[in-house]
Amino acid sequence: REHGDVPFGTITTLSESPKRFGLLYAGTDDGRVWRTMDGGGTWREITLGLKAGKWISRVVASAHNEAVVYVAQNGYRQDDFAPYLWKSADYGSTWVNIARGLPNEPINVVREDPKIPGILYVGTDVGVFVSLDDGATWEVLAGDLPHVPVHDLVIHPRDADLVLGTHGRSVFVADVEYIQALTKEIRSKPLHVFPVEPITASREWGYVRRAPWDRRPLPE
16 A cells, blocks of 8 residues: 555555566655565565665556666654655665755655656646656646645546545646657757647637627637
């Protein structure tokens, strides 16, 4: 299960690799991460390099690179509000900190964009952040989203919708199609205009109401 209330010894997150059958990662509430490459027949602890004793809030096996795995840790239960986010490019044997640039907010979830490698989304106790360069830099996704804990993120692979599950403020949906389109070439330009859908004219536009009961809808 993804969340639990029993301290220590509880599996809090599990991720199966989309690239390799039998490759799974498990994280626990005592800050440990485990890996199996034979479908659970044998397990190896790969915690070395992570922050000791911090709840593993999410582990995510990459959909683009078999050897890549991401881990988020959460320390708020110990009054530690620092962001802990890690990437491994060797099946968890070594870890690199990719939380630099994120504010001091506990991280609840990390997700990898299913379509574009290098795009990451993070849900914290205050909001959502996105990285276009595999965690080197981060930008806030605000818009109409209130300051609310985000406990889960799902990216629809077909519709390019980012679905946010919050604690206390229901569900939000964001269109990330244009985020997925931000290639390095586009980001290097001083200005880029994305194509927009053409507006289709309506014969109802500009009509004169002939009677009080004539309530044909006007386009918004």
